[in-house]
Amino acid sequence: MLNIGERIIQLRKAKNWSQEDLAKQINASRIMIGKYERNDNAPSIEVLLKLARAFKVSLDYLVGEGINAAFDKEMMKRLENVEDLPEEMQEEYFDEVRD
Numbered sequence: 001m002l003n004i005g006e007r008i009i010q011l012r013k014a015k016n017w018s019q020e021d022l023a024k025q026i027n028a029s030r031i032m033i034g035k036y037e038r039n040d041n042a043p044s045i046e047v048l049l050k051l052a053r054a055f056k057v058s059l060d061y062l063v064g065e066g067i068n069a070a071f072d073k074e075m076m077k078r079l080e081n082v083e084d085l086p087e088e089m090q091e092e093y094f095d096e097v098r099d
Contacts, residue, residue, distance in 0.1 A: 004043065004062070005038055005039040007062060007064060008022075008036055008037050008051065009037050011057065012033075012037075012055075020033075025050075026050035027050070048062060049082070049083065053087075058083070059083055
């Protein structure tokens with residue numbers, strides 16, 4: 001089974017991006033990208049959305065099909081619905097969730 005760090009590395013290399021390039025794309029630090037790739041830290045849902053947008057892939061693809069099977073189906077549907085929202089609405093949603 002592919003882990004999230006390996007998937008990020010594969011997608012980043014497919015775009016010929018350095019860790020610094022990816023960090024700029026998602027407004028993060030190169031150090032955090034390295035931690036995600038080594039699986040030292042798990043990206044938050046917000047970061048996963050940013051990564052999916054930057055790589056132009058779905059959340060399902062980013063986190064891997066095997067991992068999704070372990071998630072509650074209702075939660076996955078909610079994540080898909082959030083992903084389908086316009087970017088401005090997603091940001092408003094996450095601002096509400098953080099407060």
